[in-house]
Amino acid sequence: MALRPEPTVPFQSVQYVLRVLETISRHSGGVTDAQIARETGLPAGHLAPLLTMLRREGYAEQLADGAYVVGDSLVLLGSGTTRQRTMEDKIQEALAELRDSVGAAVYVSRYIDGEIRVTQYADSPRTPKVYEYVDFRTAAHASAIGKCLLTQLDRNGRRDHLSRHKITRFTSRTITSEKLLFSKLDSQPPTVPVLDLQEYAVGTVCAAVPLTAGSSVGCLALSMPVEHAHRLRSAADVLNRKAAPMVLSLTL
Template sequence: MLRRAVTALVPEEDPDLGEVFTTSAQLAIALARCARLNPFRLTQEANPWASLRPAHLTHARRRALGGRAPTALASVHQALRVLEVVNRHTGGVSLAQIARETKLPQLMLARVMEHLVRTNLATPVGPGAYVAGAALVLTGVSGAGGPGQLPQTLAFVRDAVGAAVYVGRYCDGEVSITQYADGPTAPVVEEWVDFRAAAHASAVGKALLTQLDHDGRKDHLARHRADRLTEHTLASEQALFRQLDDRRPNAPLLDLQEYAIGTVCAAVPLTSGPNAECVALSLPGPDPRRLRQAARVLQNEAAAVLLALLVSGTAPAPLTTAG
């Protein structure tokens, strides 16, 4: 059995490593049997979806990580500090001056400037000098930009992840999709069940529920019962809350065919103001590797979406944090 499992492996081309072999569930079971382990106990770990499931955190570990600022929010604070300096120097400002005023490290500042230029929030006017970009209308430290800034950012993220992307918000006790970007090769999810009634089964809903306290979650599920929409749906309130609480810090929330068979989704919480928000993607096919790659890109671009929400005036400015 082990010989068959090994010979069945198909090599894949890696841009850095060349030809590589990746493991499979069949190989994991064969190895378990050779080691005289229970293969059924290892099947969950051999499942390609398992790497996407959130790891369990102990109570002590959650407390230790609780004080860390969300990565997306920290990145937005950095961008807002840079935008304030660029906007104040109407005739242009050098990168060295921006670094002195913001006290950001050189590499971090370079990444921030790259994003601001890409999204037309800053414009280079010479070697290492910048002015406010066409998309920026800044007043004080917080801003209000043109209505095209958010759609432009969502379109970029859509192309980056190769999937339809959404902005979700929890307002007045309900889940809503406030913005989305789709395309011919990035179709949106068919809303066969009202999203407001499916928070327990959708990545958007989970990303919003995870930002509510226990009473807020209980209130929502009291009004919207956690019905089983597919065989993969978590219809148990206790199991759902455990999944939300055991999520690794900054890890995306997932919908692995829980809302609709044949569709998988990932969502990243966006913490800025009084209303819970998130950015999400949907893929029309249960491909764990593609979802894992897309979710990683979505995490990297979450700060860009949050910044676009702030600049477009559709989200309140985040509170200033120390450091």
């Protein structure tokens, strides 16, 4: 099944986004895109899509004269006691929109204290989430979520995880060789979604992309029935494009 998605590089460096937001925040009365470009050193070709994304996500607003100011989302995220709840609500809203746009259940997962945790997800009767018949924590070698998180660990981190969660065969497609698994993880391009083509569960295909915010390890993933596998490439590309706003929400 030739479903490997083409690589896409959507605002790959969150540092650029943060640099733009810092510049906007310094100018309480508004700042033009030309001034932002001068202060951040970003070329117009990179800055324009970043500003579009920031407006769409509510982190920046554009005034009638074209200047940019801090948006409502950034104000709320900086308000202390409501920060965590606001961030979770914003991510949940984004997941629901992503679920509807790709026609699949979507998930945010993080690697916390040596374990895989699905922290938020969005599904529906038409796009049900994967039936977790085996705990995701023990299936890192087989699931798109797990493999995507493992790609972000060094070799010792991977070995530590697999020493606690032994490689097990779930389907005929499950990789059961540590050597082969590590080889595939090492050769995985960071800008290409990780796929699970019925490796975790027969009848289900999945894709995942990294959500790396600072030192934390996370991923954004989707799942769909195998009969919709012809849509996996395009859905994974959408997932990749939506990763940057999700990382931003986790970072701020």
